[in-house]
Amino acid sequence: MEKATRRQSKDHNSRLVLKTIYGNGQVSRADLARSTGLTRPTVSAIVAGLLESALVSEIGPGPSAGGKRPTLLAINDDGRHLIAVDLSGDEFRAARLNLSGGITTRVGLPAAGLRGDAALDAVYRLVEPLLTPTATPLLGFGVATPGLVDPQQGIVRRAVNLGWVDLPLRERLEERFGRPVHVANDSHMAALAEYTYGDPPPSANLIAIRIGRGIGAGVILGGRPFYGDGFGAGEIGHVVVDPAGDLCTCGNRGCLETTSSVRAILKNAAAADRTGSVLAGDSVPTWPAFIQAVKAHDPVAVDVAVAAGRHLGAAVAHLVGAYNIHHIVLAGRVSDLGGLLLDAVNAEMHQRVLPAMAEATTVRFTSLADGRLADIVTLGCSALLLHRELGVV
C-alpha cells in the first residue's frame, strides 16, 4: 500500500515536471523546482529519468542568475513519434508527428464507399507504411472517426457512413499494432486541436464547428472535450434547420448537412437557375470552380453560399443559447468561402439570439495556419494521445 502510494506520487510528480517543461519551452532544474514546488533533489532525480527515456534533452547553458550558468532542458521533439489517423473524409488520412505536433510524414488512401470490414482493412493498409522501423519509439495512435464514439472505451458506437456499429476499434488496432490506441470523434478532435494548438480563448471553453463533407461541432469545457451522455455532444449536422428541406441520409428532412455542407452547397448550386452565371452548364460544379465563382462575385454562387451561411448561423444561434460560450471557431473546407460566409453566419446569429449574448460571441475561422487546416483533426488526435499517454497537454 505504502509502496503503491509512493509509486503513484512519483508518477504524478514526473508528469508534473514533464508538463511544466512542455508548457514552458526551455527551463532549468531550478526553474522546475520553483514552479512545481518539488525539492531540487526530487526534480533532479525525475529529470535524470526523463533524460534517460529520451523524452527530454539538455539543450545547453542558460543565462546566469549570478553564479554558474544553468543547463536548460526542453522536450526532445524526436524522443517519440505519434501516428494520427483521420477517417472523416472520402480519403482516409494518417500522419506521423513528433512530440510537439510537427507532422513529418503523411499518407492517404481513397476510401469513398468503403464500409464495415472493408473500411477497417483500409485503416490497416493506411497505417502500414508508417510502421517502418524508426530511430524513435512509437508512443501510440490517435484515431478520429465520424459518428458516435466512446473515447473512454475506444468503441465506435455508430458511424453511419462507415457502416460501423459498436466496433471496438481501439482493441482491434491495439491487437494488430501492439501500441496504445486512443479513439474519438473527428469534430471533438478538431475542437481539441484548436484549444491546444490555436490561439488560446479567453476562457477554458470553446466550440469548433467543422464543415466539409459533413458537419459536426466539438465542445471544449474547462479545457477538456465534452462528449455528452451518448458521445454525441455537438452533433449539429443532423439537427433540422429547414423542415421543408432535402431528405438527409439520416432519414430526417432538412438537417444542417443538407443546407450547408460542401456537398449541399454544390448540389444547390447545380439546382439553381444558372443562366448568366459562370457556373452555367448541366453538371454539378466542382468545389474549386464554385469558390472561384464566389470570388468573382458571381450572383448565383454568392446567393447559394450566403444561404448556406444563413442556415449555419441559425444552428450557431441555438449553440449560443444552449452553451453561451463566447468563442466559436469554424474549420473545414467551407473556410474557402472566407468573409462572405462569416458575415452571413453572424448576421443570422444576431437575428436569432438575445442581443447581449450575440454581441459577446465571436465567430471566426480556426487560428491554425492555412496550411494546417486540413490537418486539424490530425492535430487533435495528437493532442489526445499526448494528454492520455504523457499528461502534457
Add this chain to the structure above:
Amino acid sequence: MEKATRRQSKDHNSRLVLKTIYGNGQVSRADLARSTGLTRPTVSAIVAGLLESALVSEIGPGPSAGGKRPTLLAINDDGRHLIAVDLSGDEFRAARLNLSGGITTRVGLPAAGLRGDAALDAVYRLVEPLLTPTATPLLGFGVATPGLVDPQQGIVRRAVNLGWVDLPLRERLEERFGRPVHVANDSHMAALAEYTYGDPPPSANLIAIRIGRGIGAGVILGGRPFYGDGFGAGEIGHVVVDPAGDLCTCGNRGCLETTSSVRAILKNAAAADRTGSVLAGDSVPTWPAFIQAVKAHDPVAVDVAVAAGRHLGAAVAHLVGAYNIHHIVLAGRVSDLGGLLLDAVNAEMHQRVLPAMAEATTVRFTSLADGRLADIVTLGCSALLLHRELGVV
C-alpha cells in the same frame, strides 16, 4: 502555515462528515468512520462540534451489530433555517425552509411592472415578514432572478423585465440583512432543484426547461450548474424558432417565448378563429379556462397547445444536438397541458435530430411532486445555499 493547513483539513473533514450524514439519513459514528475513512476519535470530535452547533442531533439507539447498540445521528432539520427568494414571476415569492428543504412559511408580493429600485424595494419588503425572531439561526438567503446572473460575484448582469443592469444584488442584500446571500438565475436553480430533490438521473447531467411567463433552461453538468461564459447557458427563450413570428420584447422576431410561453399560448388562442370553440368570445382567455378547454378536447385549444409544443420540440432538438444529455425535464405552468404537450414535443424532437440520439433521450415533466411545482425555483435556491454554506448537497 501549518496551522492554516490543519484548520483547512479540519474544515474539510467536518464538511465531509456533515455531507455523509445528510446523504445517508441516519448513521452511527462507526458508520461515519467507515464511509469517510477518518479515525473514530476524529469522527467523534467532529460530531461533538456538529451537535454543539445544532446542525446534527442524536435520534436514539440503532440496531446492534453484536455489542452495544450505537447512537444514531441525523441532520437536525430545524438547526438552521433558510430563506429562498424567487423573483421570476409577476408575483415575487419567498419562503422559509428547514435544512432538508421543507417549506415552513411562504410569502408573496405583486410585482408586475416593478423595475429598477422599485423592484429592489419590493424584494426588501417581501423578505421582511420572514425575519421575525425565530428559535433557530438563519443560515442565509438564496435568491433567483431571471436574466443573466453572475453567481460567483452575486451580480445581476442584465434582467430585462426588472430593469436591472449590473446590480450587485448579493452585496445589497448582505448589507441590509447581515447574512450570507447567494444569487443565481431562476432556470439554473430549477435545474439544480430537479437534480438535488427530484428523481436522480442515470448520469450526473440533466437539462431542465422552465416554461411559464418566460422560457429558460438550466443545465447540470457533472452534478453542478453550468453557467456559460456570460452566465446565459440555457437561455433558449430568446432563440428564434419562427423567423416569421411575433416581435419579442428582446427586439428579435419569433423567439421561443413568442411561440410557447403561457402568454404566447393565450395570445395565440385569442388570435385563432374561435367559432364553435368553448373559448369563443372577444377577450384573451385565462390560463385555467384554456387548460379546461384542452382537457375538454376543444379543437382550437388543442391546436394552439400542440403548435406551442411543436416549437418547443424544435428548441429541444437543438439542445439534444448541442449537449446530447439524455435526461430533459419540463417544469413550470405549461405542465398543466400534460401528455398533449409531451407528445408534441417528442414528435417534433424525433423529426429533428439524429434518430439514435432522439431514441436515447427522455423528455418528461419534473419529478418533484405536483404541489411543489411552483416551488421548484425556491428549492433550487435552497440547494445552492446548502451547497455553498454547508457543502452538503
